[in-house]
Amino acid sequence: MHRASLRELRVELAAKRISAVELARAFLARIERCNARLNAFITVDAEATLAQARAADERIARGDARPLTGIPVAHKDLFCARGWRTTCGSRMLANWIAPYDAHVVERFAAEGAVLLGKTNMDEFAMGSSNETSHFGPVRNPWDTDAVPGGSSGGSAAAVAAALAPAATGTDTGGSIRQPASFTGISGLRPTYGRVSRYGMVAFASSLDQGGPMAKSAEDLAILLDAMAGFDPRDSTCMDRPKGDYAAALGGGVKGLTIGLPREYFTEDLAADVAAPILAAIEELKKLGAKTVEVSLPNQHLSVPVYYVIAPAEASSNLARYDGVRYGHRAPEYADLDDMYSKTRAQGFGAEVKRRIMIGTYVLSHGYYDAYYLQAQRIRRLIARDFTEAFAKCDLIAGPAAPSVAYRLGAKKDDPVQMYLDDLYTIPINLAGLPGMSIPCGFGARGLPVGLQVVGNYWDEARMLAAAHAFQQATDWHTRVPRGFD
């Protein structure tokens, strides 16, 4: 049952072969049994979860169930959920109980989904290995000495180990796609503005976007149907008609042209990752897609540009943590300034401090033009590369990460090396495009490899249909890590 798809779970619930309460209990029991090995969850509240499950059962009995009614969903611990501790993986918010629901949390609640718990993450979503969390690193179910990726590493590990049938994540520079690749699950970052950021703790507001993480493209479609939609409370959420993603899954890849960026297939890509990616592209061709080489000539500038824009926006967003209105306050201080400085020194971890300080510097007097404006100009060049590429193709395919999951601690002391690993995911965030990672095989040490599929703006339905066609023809997305079957 814990490996069933969302559609299968819905059928079981509708036929009353299982109740929402039984389903919630089954996943809570798996969390209880396995979480110590993974550290995927920060907060579990069985009583609150079971209360939601009971309400779902009543709704099913009344006959007004929706596709997600009674389905347990775990939320990355930066989505505010009323009455739930929402830590953002930080000491700063370690004891903060959210007084309101994020739009995404509201949407899932309206569908009757059951909140299963809050998942671990890199502190304030800043990290690519889940090692910056105040609550300790998450481990990869495929190799518990390896990282699960980040920053949505808790959600990825929870889905890969079947501690949750589905989870939410956020993706500012690859934080859904890279952990999905590292843990062998499917994850989708929607077009910027597709999913409301209301109640999603802010990191870099022009790049942040929430999205679903699950076993398959079919599950992602069902989840995105619930998550997407206009919300006036997020000033950058776009009022655009939303597709019916689940209904569009049958679209296939026949006749589609898939662009292969020449800059994505270079010596930066490890051979053990390249092989399954190329095999997956051959599979897509067999299913009726054509391929064409495209070029993204400015993509090598993406990481430098990102490390100006994201820290700049973070330094502004995280100015709110001042020890006055909520969160940590230093116990001892001399005056107001000292209270701010000690509170922030104690509340934030090293990576968050580094990024706030880089952001403070690039926005400071005399440096703004050279750094922030220059970064925003190159950002446009990077986005234009994609516009030109999409004139020749319908989708773009390539790797999501340059290697398989590495060992815990391997890159912890060299932030720049870890930043450079995000070279395939960051350009998509800068352009504001939708991207996903789906499992397509295994590389070194038997660890999963993800195929990244990038769509044009608002083209999530086409991406999901292509991924679904691939998953109908292959079984990579059904593989299970040993010890978590």
Place this chain on the structure above:
Amino acid sequence: MLSRDQVLRIARLARIEVADSEAAALERELNGILELVGRMAAVDTGGVEPMSHPEDAGQRLREDRVTDEDRREAFQAAAPQVEDGLYLVPKVIE
């Protein structure tokens, strides 16, 4: 390259206390990041408009009226120090 003094000045601007024992590592790490970021400098961006939103969308406007309910107590319940509905901070004016 940022000097030690510049690093400490940035920390002060960001209101983050830096212990003497942390300063050397921080200086090295920040300079490492700025070296990475410095790759942007050689790019000719003449005539390119800065991009802040993928669709160049502006901010939406709405009617200026209260739309949220008053939940002062719920919000202040999370504050470190509150009295009579006010947030307490160390004295700033003598």
